[in-house]
Amino acid sequence: MPPSKEIETTNMKFAVKTWCKSGRARVGLLQFKTTTIETPALLLTTRKGLPAFISPDHLSFLPSPDSRLLQFSPMHFMEGPNLKTISNIGGVHQLLGLQGYGFVAVPRDSILSLPECYSSNKNGASFETPCGRFLVKPLEYIKMISSMKPDLWVSLADEVPASVTAKRNKASVDRTITWLDDCISLKPKDAALFGSIVGGCSVEERKRCAQEVAKRNVSGYYIGGFGLGDSIDERSTFLHAVTDSLPKEKPRQVCGLGLPEEVLQGIAAGIDLFDSTYIYHLTLEGFALVFPLNGMCKHDVSDPQLCAMASDYTKINLKATIYRKDASRIVDGCMCYTCQNHTKAYINHLLNVHEMLAQILLEIHNTHHYLSFFRLIREAITEGKFEEFRQKFIQNRRGHLFVASLTASELETSLR
Incomplete structure (x- = not known):
């Protein structure tokens, strides 16, 4: 057209x-x-x-x-x-x-x-x-x-x-x-x-x-x-x-x-x-977006405890105890100010002492991440690959949800 x-x-x-x-x-x-x-x-x-x-x-x-x-x-x-x-x-x-x-x-x-x-x-x-x-x-x-x-x-x-x-x-x-x-x-x-x-x-x-x-x-x-x-x-x-x-x-x-x-x-x-208001509510609750962007930005979700807490594989709860000593960035390869300068452990600390800087850093990362998602969508449309991009994203999410539900079930069984 x-x-x-x-x-x-x-x-x-x-x-x-x-x-x-x-x-x-x-x-x-x-x-x-x-x-x-x-x-x-x-x-x-x-x-x-x-x-x-x-x-x-x-x-x-x-x-x-x-x-x-x-x-x-x-x-x-x-x-x-x-x-x-x-x-x-x-x-x-x-x-x-x-x-x-x-x-x-x-x-x-x-x-x-x-x-x-x-x-x-x-x-x-x-x-x-x-x-x-x-x-x-x-x-x-x-x-x-x-x-x-x-x-x-x-x-x-x-x-x-x-x-x-x-x-x-x-x-x-x-x-x-x-x-x-x-x-x-x-x-x-x-x-x-x-x-x-x-x-x-x-x-x-x-x-x-x-x-x-x-x-x-x-x-x-x-x-x-x-x-x-x-x-x-x-x-x-x-x-x-x-x-x-x-x-x-x-x-x-x-x-x-x-x-x-x-x-x-x-x-x-x-x-x-x-x-x-998606980004606002994520930030308010202490969540950070981590879903892959074009395969370039990846987050380690191999830990079963992490799977249970980030069950949809799009976000992680940085209030969780598991991040208290985590010296890694929110998303490896992310170019936002937060990921370039701060660790999960620091943001976890800020969240748990109710310091507003936590929301500032999270809002910067979440906004940067989501705007990058929109940029990739525009590129996919321009290249004539939008439906492929869309289906791949949805299928990956369904697969992640299925794996996460199994992992959460296994974790719950092991804790009994």
Whole structure:
């Protein structure tokens, strides 16, 4: 399939450069005034504009430009500087001193700003935040966006969990489309707007929502409603139902797919941007990513105790006693700042004395490792080997899970 024509708004340009020979996976180029990112790409989750454990001076330790796309929720700023102050400063870029980064404003995240579907109504979406529960109406939301001046922003959506009734699910689609029309009529002139697509666990509602949003004048699409109790086995059907209804030349973003297998599933369906808290939650719990990258980075998993603790072979728990005297790096061959300068034993010590430096070092490694995973995916698509890459990764994971389950069972028997 030939490269698509370039889609351009005042603040954003997007073009598909390479399509997978068989399937929907693609490599694109997303350009903002501040930065240029190759897709498929990961949006780094932030709290009030910065990754939770990384200060601005540590951002330089992450791969560039892959790490220059930051997701934030406007709801995070409900406590702190008021909107007028943020606007007078010049928006989030000036507020945070990160002029060379791209900022993507998304109403929902999975850390601080959770949608509360039973408190939402036709006037606005309800969110649970550290400041309490808030009902956010489209006009109020647009005022936030206008003050914060992100490079890209997502329209307000009524996201619902998989457990809601068909009637409530239909209402969520109707509200989301109505709010999108409100956002379009009120939106700032220079902003790139992604239209939200919901529909819960109904293929028909997801198709209906996607078809309606595709009729609107938006720069791209945000596919929501995942990670809220839905089944991973059904996601491929939902994703394909949505992407089938969308124009191929515009970018697609998804929220709620974070595991490596889920990312590969999304890319196979034609997704370009991933908004996920996967790295944050790993780091918070003291886990480090160790899964092989193209066979170049390997971690010793021959010890049965280690197999039991890192049962899925993607991560290890650095709080575990087994690492107290381990002088090796997290991943041999990893070029991140953490692996180049520190050992598992040191990070184990920091974790067990509750020193925040542990999370800083883990966040740097985990982000570096996962961004490298995305880079390898892009290379596989460009070389026409994405499906081979995907199947090999999944088969290796299944094999590792099987071996780990046997090893854990043997270990449990020996301890009796």
